[in-house]
Amino acid sequence: MVMVDEIPFPAEIVTKGPLLLFGQGITHVEIHFLQIKYNAIGIYLEKDVIQHLERWKGKNAAELQEDEHFFAALVSAPVEKLFRIVAIKEIKGSQYAVQLQSAVRDRLASVDKYEAEEEEALEEITSFFQSKYFKKDSVVSLRFPATSNTAEITFAMGGKEEVKIEVENANVVQMMQEWYLGGPTAVSPSTVKNLSEKFEAFLSL
Incomplete structure (x- = not known):
């Protein structure tokens, strides 16, 4: 297990195959100079992802962290990905949904890809989370299969x-990935920093 802000994350998760914990971090907001932590994050990827990032061999973590092209290549790499998000602080599911919806919509609008179909997909996601309540240790998993442009969102609370x-x-699936793997513009700078450090090590082997 790897501890992320006192929350245990398995070093490996097996779905169709083994996924390794490539990066971890937290999301937080600052209120009156206090850092309020909301979620712990684990980014799981197939080890084969390294093969799709060969051109960044020899780059250090600081260079990777600021390189939008590196993270774009990570998002587009045809490997299975799973983002495990664990609640640190209780919030309503609708609050998480609004954050996700707003971030994805803004990213889509910036590249002129926000149409009726995207709006409908985002409304379905928002509706899914509307009735949920994120108690501490509730888990959201965002799974992105290697072979399709789809995503599977799961929610579990209290082992149920x-x-x-x-x-x-x-x-929408692409921008959901970019929300967490968007390099300098991602939701969790600590996760991006940790990913950059891990990839510096992997790409130097």
Whole structure:
């Protein structure tokens, strides 16, 4: 287990194959100079992802951290990815949904890809989270299969059976990945920093 702000993350998760914990961090907001931590994050990837990032061999963590092209290549790499998000502070599911919806919508609008189909897909995601309540240690998993432009969102609380939704809009799926793997513009700078450090080590082997 790897501890992220006192929350345990397995070093490996097996879905269709083994996924390794490539990076971890937290999301937080600052209120009156206090840092309020909301979620711990684990980024799981197939080890084969390294093969798709060969051109960055020899780059150090600081260079990778600021390189949008590196993170774009990471998002587009045809490997399975899984983002495990664990609640540190209790929030309503609707609060998380609004953050996700706003971030994805803004990214889509900036590249002129926000159409009715994308809006409908985002509304389905928002509706899924609307009735959820993120108690401490609740888990959201965002799984992106290697072979399709889809995403599977699952929610589990208190060890109860997971509930899930499929997202089939490729543009929304891409921007969901970019929200967490968007390099300098991602939601969690600490996760991006940690990923950069891990990839510096892997790409130097």
